Amino acid sequence: MKQVVLASYAKGNPKASDFRVEDVGVPVAGEGELLLKTLYIAVDPLIRFSLDETVLSGTARMELGAPVIGPTVSQVVASNHADYEVGDFVEGRTGWAEYTLVAPDKSDYRGPPRKLDPALAPVSTALGALGGPGQTAYEGVVNVGRLNAGETIVISAAAGAVGSMAGQIAKALGGRAVGIAGGAAKCQGLLDLGFDAVADYKAPDFADQLKAALPEGADVYFENVGGEVTLQVLPLLKRGARMPMCGFIAYYGVGMEGPGPDHLPGFYRQIMAKGLEIKGFAGIFAGQKGLDDIAGWMKEGKITFAESFVDGIEAAPEAFASVFSGHSHLGKLLVRVAAEG
Numbered sequence: 001m002k003q004v005v006l007a008s009y010a011k012g013n014p015k016a017s018d019f020r021v022e023d024v025g026v027p028v029a030g031e032g033e034l035l036l037k038t039l040y041i042a043v044d045p046l047i048r049f050s051l052d053e054t055v056l057s058g059t060a061r062m063e064l065g066a067p068v069i070g071p072t073v074s075q076v077v078a079s080n081h082a083d084y085e086v087g088d089f090v091e092g093r094t095g096w097a098e099y100t101l102v103a104p105d106k107s108d109y110r111g112p113p114r115k116l117d118p119a120l121a122p123v124s125t126a127l128g129a130l131g132g133p134g135q136t137a138y139e140g141v142v143n144v145g146r147l148n149a150g151e152t153i154v155i156s157a158a159a160g161a162v163g164s165m166a167g168q169i170a171k172a173l174g175g176r177a178v179g180i181a182g183g184a185a186k187c188q189g190l191l192d193l194g195f196d197a198v199a200d201y202k203a204p205d206f207a208d209q210l211k212a213a214l215p216e217g218a219d220v221y222f223e224n225v226g227g228e229v230t231l232q233v234l235p236l237l238k239r240g241a242r243m244p245m246c247g248f249i250a251y252y253g254v255g256m257e258g259p260g261p262d263h264l265p266g267f268y269r270q271i272m273a274k275g276l277e278i279k280g281f282a283g284i285f286a287g288q289k290g291l292d293d294i295a296g297w298m299k300e301g302k303i304t305f306a307e308s309f310v311d312g313i314e315a316a317p318e319a320f321a322s323v324f325s326g327h328s329h330l331g332k333l334l335v336r337v338a339a340e341g
């Protein structure tokens, strides 16, 4: 089988050459273990936090030469555990490998694999609309952003997995959703998903596009990016706006100091002058209530799941690097490793 291992710790934004594809033997399930066939790999930006040689406390560092760990959907092909049967679909954090072993009772930070119901929705959605990105979007819009019907939310990285869900959840709640994304095609994709207005941050007239999209300002800023995008958004926030701080992908490759202190004074001035409420959240997910609400909205046709695929595990390094360098995919980008069944 093939697996993708970490070849060198990332410097700046990750590159495909930070990884290596290897041929190894398929492992055999021992006592209490499952052998999983990987179907889908999610190339999540947060994996970047584990690729530094020196990592922040609380982040697990990946080992050189070991398979990259991240969110996957798999199918059980051998089970020595009473709770799982051959053929079950599961979602969990496993290695970027065509086959992988997990021990559901072994307590580590990953937890036991979550069993999936393929009748509810395609199992790949466990990595998108009905998984971490969906729950993150729900947490940010509903619990942290506290968006009310009639209010306006502006979302950065809106064409990504989290952002595309955040906008649709905002619409389902009766809000007005404005999305920021890179490129005209992605912006059109957001309008097709039901966003009310868009702004292309790669266009020379981004600032004007954003002002036109937010004629009365915004009540909530769903922050995924940081940097120049955020500096353009801040002046357009209303007094007392809420700012769920979900991510800051523009800074992931440049270390915790950011590109320099020059942006921060203006940023803090806006927080102070407008009494902005900024609240970070990580891993505090909306739980089953969030997933049930999203599944209900999907049934009512209020939310569609946006997913894009690239094929073969060898494509994982390039796909992951493209999350940071810009790609043309809408919604959750998944590596399709094997066919289901």
Ligand SMILES: NC(=O)c1ccc[n+]([C@@H]2O[C@H](COP(=O)([O-])OP(=O)(O)OC[C@H]3O[C@@H](n4cnc5c(N)ncnc54)[C@H](OP(=O)(O)O)[C@@H]3O)[C@@H](O)[C@H]2O)c1
Residues within 6 Å of the ligand: 043, 044, 045, 046, 132, 133, 136, 157, 158, 159, 160, 161, 162, 163, 180, 181, 182, 183, 186, 224, 225, 229, 245, 246, 247, 248, 249, 250, 251, 281, 282, 283, 284, 323, 324, 325, 326, 327, 331, 332, 333
């Ligand atoms: N707090 C939490 O618990 C939590 C959980 C999951 C994710 N997150 C965070 O949420 C954010 C979105 O995650 P996701 O899963 O939706 O990712 P995703 O689907 O991979 O989308 C990421 C998108 O970010 C945009 N981007 C990348 N670099 C950028 C830059 N320098 N400036 C502006 N935009 C840039 C790109 O879209 P364009 O083509 O439009 O540039 C890219 O496709 C990330 O910051 C992630 O770390 C947080």
